[in-house]
Amino acid sequence: MLGLVVKFVLLMAVNALVLLGIQVMLSAGEGKNVIYAVVAAIALVVIDYIYLSPRAIAGKYLLPGTLFLLVFALYPVIYTMYVSFTNYGTGNILAKGQAIERIEQNSIGAAEGAVRYDLQIVAEDAPTGALAYLLTDTDGNWFLGTAEGLAPVATEDVDQSTTKPTIAGYVALNAGAAQDRADEIAAFRVPTEGGEIQNDGFSEAFAKLQRLKYDSATNTVVDTVDGTAYTEKDGAFVSADGDRLDPGWRAFIGTANYERINSENVRGPFLRVFVWTFVFAAGSVLLTFGLGLLLAIVFSNERMKGRKFYRLVMIVPYALPSFMTALVWRGMLNQQFGIINRVFGFDLPWLDGQWMPYASILMVNLWLGFPYMFLVCTGALQSIPGDLKEAAVVDGATGFTAFRRVTLPLLLITVAPLLIASFAFNFNNFNIIYLLTEGRPPVSGSVAGRTDILISYTYKLAFSGGRGQDLGFASAISVIIFAIVASISAFSFRYTKAFEEIK
Amino acid sequence: MSDELVPEVVGKPAVAGAVAEASPVPPVSPERAAFRGVSGTKRTTKGWFLDTGWRHLVGLAVVVFALFPVLWVLSAAFSTTGLNSQSMVPEEVSLDNFRALMTDDNHPPFLTWMRNSMLVGAITSIVTVFLCALAAYAFSRLRFKGRRPGMTFLLLVQMFPNLLALTALFLFMDRVAKSFPAFGLGTTWGLILIYLGGALGVNTWLMKGFFDSIPRELDEAAKVDGATHAQIFFKVILPLAAPVLAVIALLSFVASQSEFIIADVILGQNDQQRTAAVGLSRFILAGFDSRWGPFAAGSLIVALPVVILWLFLQRFVVTGLTAGAVKG
Numbered sequence: 001m002l003g004l005v006v007k008f009v010l011l012m013a014v015n016a017l018v019l020l021g022i023q024v025m026l027s028a029g030e031g032k033n034v035i036y037a038v039v040a041a042i043a044l045v046v047i048d049y050i051y052l053s054p055r056a057i058a059g060k061y062l063l064p065g066t067l068f069l070l071v072f073a074l075y076p077v078i079y080t081m082y083v084s085f086t087n088y089g090t091g092n093i094l095a096k097g098q099a100i101e102r103i104e105q106n107s108i109g110a111a112e113g114a115v116r117y118d119l120q121i122v123a124e125d126a127p128t129g130a131l132a133y134l135l136t137d138t139d140g141n142w143f144l145g146t147a148e149g150l151a152p153v154a155t156e157d158v159d160q161s162t163t164k165p166t167i168a169g170y171v172a173l174n175a176g177a178a179q180d181r182a183d184e185i186a187a188f189r190v191p192t193e194g195g196e197i198q199n200d201g202f203s204e205a206f207a208k209l210q211r212l213k214y215d216s217a218t219n220t221v222v223d224t225v226d227g228t229a230y231t232e233k234d235g236a237f238v239s240a241d242g243d244r245l246d247p248g249w250r251a252f253i254g255t256a257n258y259e260r261i262n263s264e265n266v267r268g269p270f271l272r273v274f275v276w277t278f279v280f281a282a283g284s285v286l287l288t289f290g291l292g293l294l295l296a297i298v299f300s301n302e303r304m305k306g307r308k309f310y311r312l313v314m315i316v317p318y319a320l321p322s323f324m325t326a327l328v329w330r331g332m333l334n335q336q337f338g339i340i341n342r343v344f345g346f347d348l349p350w351l352d353g354q355w356m357p358y359a360s361i362l363m364v365n366l367w368l369g370f371p372y373m374f375l376v377c378t379g380a381l382q383s384i385p386g387d388l389k390e391a392a393v394v395d396g397a398t399g400f401t402a403f404r405r406v407t408l409p410l411l412l413i414t415v416a417p418l419l420i421a422s423f424a425f426n427f428n429n430f431n432i433i434y435l436l437t438e439g440r441p442p443v444s445g446s447v448a449g450r451t452d453i454l455i456s457y458t459y460k461l462a463f464s465g466g467r468g469q470d471l472g473f474a475s476a477i478s479v480i481i482f483a484i485v486a487s488i489s490a491f492s493f494r495y496t497k498a499f500e501e502i503k
Numbered sequence: 504m505s506d507e508l509v510p511e512v513v514g515k516p517a518v519a520g521a522v523a524e525a526s527p528v529p530p531v532s533p534e535r536a537a538f539r540g541v542s543g544t545k546r547t548t549k550g551w552f553l554d555t556g557w558r559h560l561v562g563l564a565v566v567v568f569a570l571f572p573v574l575w576v577l578s579a580a581f582s583t584t585g586l587n588s589q590s591m592v593p594e595e596v597s598l599d600n601f602r603a604l605m606t607d608d609n610h611p612p613f614l615t616w617m618r619n620s621m622l623v624g625a626i627t628s629i630v631t632v633f634l635c636a637l638a639a640y641a642f643s644r645l646r647f648k649g650r651r652p653g654m655t656f657l658l659l660v661q662m663f664p665n666l667l668a669l670t671a672l673f674l675f676m677d678r679v680a681k682s683f684p685a686f687g688l689g690t691t692w693g694l695i696l697i698y699l700g701g702a703l704g705v706n707t708w709l710m711k712g713f714f715d716s717i718p719r720e721l722d723e724a725a726k727v728d729g730a731t732h733a734q735i736f737f738k739v740i741l742p743l744a745a746p747v748l749a750v751i752a753l754l755s756f757v758a759s760q761s762e763f764i765i766a767d768v769i770l771g772q773n774d775q776q777r778t779a780a781v782g783l784s785r786f787i788l789a790g791f792d793s794r795w796g797p798f799a800a801g802s803l804i805v806a807l808p809v810v811i812l813w814l815f816l817q818r819f820v821v822t823g824l825t826a827g828a829v830k831g
Contacts, residue, residue: 003731003733031681033681058650066703068696071696080668304555305555316573317572320810322763323780324576327783339575428664435763459669478667481667
């Protein structure tokens with residue numbers, strides 16, 4: 001009974017929250033997103049059906065985790081693929097409508113021979129009221145400019161009895177009062193047909209013209225001064241001469257991002273990153289496995305005392321948060337100040353130069369990874385039946401031959417899936433690369449440094465390349481990583497045959 | 504995320520124990536005879552060295568290799584010098600670095616970072632375990648269409664950690680922030696949601712394996728007594744599965760403490776919402792030499808609970824690592 005009450009309360013809460021969320025997503029504003037709202041509505045129907053129906057019992061248990069999986073793991077993958085076909089990034093982050101608005105706004109400027117006005121700053125009703133400009137043009141015509149627009153004022157309505165003219169309903173601001181509101185005045189604009197009016201000091205103002213105008217009928221932006229037409233191309237307006245108007249907007253650009261990988265400037269760096277990613281992942285696996293296996297054999301002798309102690313000590317590098325150890329090693333390997341150079345009296349540029357950074361990264365990753373391989377190999381060695389080895393020795397094999405011909409093959413069968421998994425993990429081991437070297441040393445003319453792997457290259461392209469965010473291109477690289485990881489897992493599944501064991 | 508670590512917590516004993524060399528083998532050489540102690544002769548020093556002594560030499564080398572950086576951080580945390588003049592044994596032991604991190608003027612919001620980390624870790628691990636247990640129960644006890652493909656799918660998903668979709672996560676959370684600022688880009692809640700996206704995966708397999716080992720007769724008995732499937736889940740299965748729930752919760756907590764890249768992208772712009780991993784990394788990357796000491800102190804504080812959990816967990820995890828872990 002209590003269970004039923006809890007269930008209904010929870011279900012009602014979920015309904016209320018999702019409906020509220022849908023309402024937020026449908027209300028106008030920046031967050032308006034009809035597609036997400038529709039998806040949320042469908043999800044709500046599914047949730048209600050599953051938890052109210054007496055059937056679909058498995059669904060009741062699978063749904064919560066699956067929802068998170070779909071929204072925060074699967075959808076991002078699909079979204080990455082979509083973004084990889086767009087020009088998303090710095091300069092192309094807005095929707096088209098916003099971009100046009102911005103272009104038109106940015107083109108407002110003082111035109112040559114702009115109209116100038118004498119200015120009296122006034123405020124509505126009281127000195128603290130809404131700002132307005134009382135303007136006189138060179139012909140002596142009066143205007144009242146408010147935030148809404150510019151309106152002519154009859155000369156006789158202007159009270160010119162003092163040095164500071166006003167009209168009914170407004171009070172003139174003296175210099176002190178204007179100074180108090182200087183920031184507001186600096187931001188104040190009187191919108192006009194084809195431009196706006198801005199102050200120039202406290203006693204003059206000038207008209208600015210909007211130079212660029214969007215024509216929705218022809219989908220072009222026209223320069224009202226020299227008549228240049230800008231037409232749409234790849235999410236931006238571009239003139240016949242190739243001048244691009246900023247900002248652009250996000251647009252579908254087909255396979256351009258993928259073609260860029262093969263372009264002259266990118267091909268070289270990309271290949272270098274690609275090869276190093278494989279070398280790094282494979283090298284890490286081989287080194288950690290080699291050392292781990294060696295130690296597992298050394299410490300497999302039962303009569304050896306203190307094995308538990310050694311195992312405990314070896315867990316420590318594995319247990320420490322890897323973000324921290326990568327940074328600590330970075331300090332230790334510092335050429336000038338690092339302990340390694342100071343203690344051993346070297347002056348080696350561990351993280352700089354042609355080859356040293358590669359060696360240092362592999363060494364640090366060996367430190368991080370060998371405990372895991374040690375544990376794995378220790379476990380695997382114990383699972384190999386002892387009589388097999390004994391039989392080989394009885395048959396006259398030396399210890400080493402017995403190891404090579406009997407133990408090692410059996411061991412590899414057990415650990416092969418783990419080695420593949422470890423390869424896949426290191427393939428995307430962002431922490432160690434980024435925190436140890438940040439991909440440095442840099443290579444001129446490329447975002448990718450000498451030690452960047454694909455995932456850190458993606459990160460730099462998207463978030464910190466120094467050339468703005470290049471999200472579309474970064475996503476294209478991500479998709480390539482997906483493809484590689486998918487191949488690795490297909491390969492690994494063939495070995496583990498995990499499916500067949502599902503009972 | 505939590506999916507990095509894949510223990511198998513079946514009832515096997517930890518590594519120690521039955522190694523293969525128990526059965527007698529004909530001696531091949533005098534040395535072998537000596538260290539096997541066959542003919543009852545007293546073991547000589549040489550015999551001892553050839554048998555196990557040299558192994559301790561290797562062990563010593565490994566201990567130095569493994570602990571050197573750790574001792575170095577320890578020393579840095581309690582010394583008063585910068586990176587450039589730090590020595591292995593600090594000349595003067597002081598808590599200055601801890602003070603610099605937490606109470607000095609202009610100190611970074613380290614305690615806020617720690618609180619965020621704890622919050623993220625606690626909520627992520629608890630909810631992960633719950634989501635996992637629900638799914639594992641379905642896979643273990645219920646028979647339904649799509650059960651096998653479902654389990655295969657989870658294994659497949661595991662291969663694509665969501666950090667690969669980094670750019671999309673960033674853009675998605677940016678959009679979420681526009682409708683729901685409390686859960687979008689720059690919030691720890693947003694980060695938690697992303698971590699929960701990785702809740703189902705190999706962890707579900709592990710839990711299913713454990714659930715499978717709980718006798719079905721218990722379910723049957725409960726059913727006969729009139730229990731519903733929900734009651735069986737909450738009152739029979741969950742209490743019996745407590746050890747595996749605890750281990751997966753702890754592992755996912757530990758993993759959330761070291762996760763850097765997603766946290767950095769989601770929280771990077773918001774100093775007050777950062778986790779300790781992101782906060783400390785950005786802190787030290789902005790000035791290595793002068794911030795070395797406080798960084799070391801902060802790292803120790805972050806690492807301490809994690810290492811303790813690990814030492815406590817290792818006997819559960821060690822055997823399981825062979826069953827399909829990914830870290831390394």
